[in-house]
Amino acid sequence: MTSIRLENVHVNFGKTEVLRDISLEVADGELCVIVGPSGCGKTVTLRAISGLTRPSRGHVYFDDNVIDHVAPGDRNVGMAFQTYALYPNMTVRENWEFPLRAAKRQEELIQERVGQVTGLLDMGPLLNRYPRELSGGQQQRVALGRALVRRPQVFLLDEPMGNLDAKLRVELRASLRKLQMDLGVTTVYVTHDQVDAQALGDKIVVMDVGSVQQVGTPEQIYETPANLFVAGFIGTPRMNFLDGTLKQENGNLVVEHPLFKMDLPEEVVGRLADNARDRKVVMGVRPESIGVSTHPGPQTIPGKIYVCEPQSNEVIIEIELEEEVHLKVRVGRDALGFEPYIDQLVQVQIDPDTLHFFDSVTGVRLS
Amino acid sequence: MNSDTRETIRKVLLFILTILITLVFFLPLLWVVMSSFKTRLDLFAIPPKWIFTPTLENYIGILESDFKQQLLNSLIIAAFSTVYSVTLGSLAAYGFSRYPPKSGNFILFWILSLRMLPVIAVVVPFYLVFRALGLLDTHLALVLVYSIFNISFTIWLLKGFFDEIPLEFEEAAKLEGYSPFEVFSRVSLPLTRPGLAAAAMFCLIQSLNEFLIALALTTRVAETAPVGLAKLQTFLGTDWGRISAAATLFMIPVVFFTILIRNELIRGMSFGQLKG
Structure with missing residues (x-):
């Protein structure tokens, strides 16, 4: 089996x-998801691993061997394309036999492998x-089968579920x-969908x-986003962002927003x-860590319900604190305890424990 | 009258109309084939005879003449030129599509401009060139000239087909370990089959039909059927029966080839379904 390592990889298309300087490691047998908005370079990263795109600088390693000059066909990678790229003039069976015939394997072996993939x-x-x-x-x-049938040491999947319904x-x-x-195959999975990535x-x-923003486990990425x-x-x-200032007050650190102080x-x-003292920051608070109630309590902020999107067992409520300052809240129906309606006056409760702080200029996490 | 009957009537009328249009186009062909089986008397009978006793006289006459050799020449030259043009044309078209050279558009236009040349403008130069090469009245001369014209056409036609093939098919094959030539021959080429069929059909018909160059470059050995047909019109008179028989024989290979590749041609018409 194989581990993959990219070292300071740059790719240029023309100018x-x-x-830009991609470095990452995927351990043997690991499933690594590359996620990002379209055009962020995730597919190109995958292609650099497969060898279909040559880095202009930097190196790609499988285990500890540089494979910069190994042809794509000799890297023993199986790739499933976003468009599937199934040969339209071949049946499913022929599509699966095709990769095996490249290596001129024996007919019995071909049939055996196709049989295994069929079952799988x-x-x-x-x-x-x-x-x-x-369908x-x-x-x-x-498409997955065609990538699998050769028993590749690395599995590369480019938005394999992009065209499927939910x-x-x-x-x-x-x-x-x-x-x-x-199978325990080292896998790199590219998607724009952060739900897929988390799952x-x-x-x-x-x-x-074009550059890596953060690498981590799904929990790390969710709990301590780097920027x-x-x-x-x-x-x-998405997370709610509010501008604020960190201040020292009576020996305590407080965060101050025009509407509240905490x-x-x-x-x-x-x-x-x-x-992280006496500076402007961006506060981040997840929609799921905000409480809503109809009665004021300690450290609650008054607001008005702007939009309400009922989900199956949850509600997503957008609350207007003042003009142009909105908070999205995701809360379980049971936890809410009342039937929300538009323009209802409510009290918002933010637990300071759940706040994330980012530098207001660079956007980098303060911690 | 309900809508079902109206629909049926509409369909029947359309069908009749289709038959009529087909007949209009088919009539001259039918006339030639019929004439080839008629005696000289029946041929010029007025009103035209639709029912007559067929005779093979014209066919026997024409096959005893030089026409047999001329027909064979035509077939050999057309076949070689077609194979040659489609082979080289598909390779070149693939190159232009996948590895476009710098100023590729200029080169492509230049290739196309070869096709735009009026044949009559190049007959004399060709004659001089082939005389210098000592290739006058050879099969090779005509194969070469026809290929020059046909290759430029096949390149343009097939480049369009290759452009339509998503790059991912080739990349997938590349990852599976196929060499660049295998990627071409085993993945891309089979996907352009409708294009290949259309190109081959076109080359074949062009090469079979060509008259002017064949007339100029051949005298006896390599003389082709169109030239032979024209020569049947002599100052002693025109033997329409024999000409019809010759024309009928000449049609057979094209009809046969068309039937052979008709599925590909139809698929070529519903072109653009490759994506996926």
Whole structure:
């Protein structure tokens, strides 16, 4: 099995730099999800690993060997393309045999491998169909199968669920995860969907404008986002951002916003770096860590319900604190305890423990 | 009258109309084929005879003449020129599509401009060139000239087909360990089959039909059927029966080839379904 390492990889298309100094490591057998908005360079990163795109600087390693000059076909990687790229003139069976025939393997071995993949992906009755005769989910399985059939040492998946509807997505996500764990293949999975990333990844790499923003486990990324971009990208609805100032007051550290002032408890202060005093900051607070009630309490902020989006067992409420200052709140129906309606006056409760602080200029997390 | 009957009537009328239009186009062909089986008397009968006793006289006559050799020449030259043009044309088209050279558009236009040349403008130069090469009245001369014209067409036609093939198909094959030539021959080429069929069809018809160059560059050995057909019109009179028989024989290979590749041609018309 194989581990992957990118070392200071740069990729230029003409004069545009699409990848800027990418360094990352994927351990043997790990499923690493690269996530980011479209155009952030995640697909190019995948292509650099596969060898389809040559880095203009930097190196790609499999285990400890530099593979910069190894042709894509000799890297032993299986790749599933976003568009599936199933050969339209071949049946499912032929699509799967094709990679094996490249290596001129023996016919029995080819049939054995195709048989295994058929069983694994449960495609038996569809083997003689052409790709155009299959549904999106089936095509996706064929694409996975074609990447699997050669038993690659590295599995590269480019938005494999991009074209599927939500229900199928959730189903396939689970089976994909199971499959990857059973096979123990080192996998890099590219997606723009942060929900997929959270659900699948052993490790998440968040990218934006051609560079890595943060690498970590799904929990790390969610709980301690490294900067404003990561904080805003991961989580639905996105994190609320409010401008504020950190101040020393009566020996306590407080955060001040035009509408409210909040004492910060010891743990929070301890987490903050020493230089995080007397400065402008951006406060981040997750929609799910805000409480809403109809009665005022200590340290609550008054507001008015602006929009209400009921979900199955939750409600997403947008609350207007004042003109142009809105907070999104996600709260369970039961926890809410009342039926919200538009223009209702409510009290918002923010737990200072759950606040994230970012530098107002650089956007970097303060801690 | 309910809407079902109205629909049926509409369909029947359309069908009749289609038949009529087809007949209009088909009539001259039918006339030639019929004439080839008629005696000289029946040929010029007025009103025209639709029912007559067929005779093979014209065919026997034409096959005993030089026409047999001329037909063979035509087929050999057309076949070689077609194979040559489609092979080289597809390779070049693939190159232009996947590895576009600098100033590729200029080169492509230059290639296209070869096709725009009026044939009559190049007959004399070709004659001089082939005379200098000692290739006058050879099959090779005509194969070469026809290929020059046909290759430029096949490049343009096939480049469009190759452009339509998503790059991912080739990248997938590349990752699977296929060499660049195998990627071309095993992935991309099979996907352009409708284009190849159309290109081959076109080259074949062009090469079979060509008259002017064949007339100038051949005298006996490599003389082609169109030239032979024209020579049947002599100052002693025109033997329409024999000409019809010759024309009928000449049609057979094209009809046969069209039937052979008709599925590909139809698929070529519904072109653009490759994406996916």
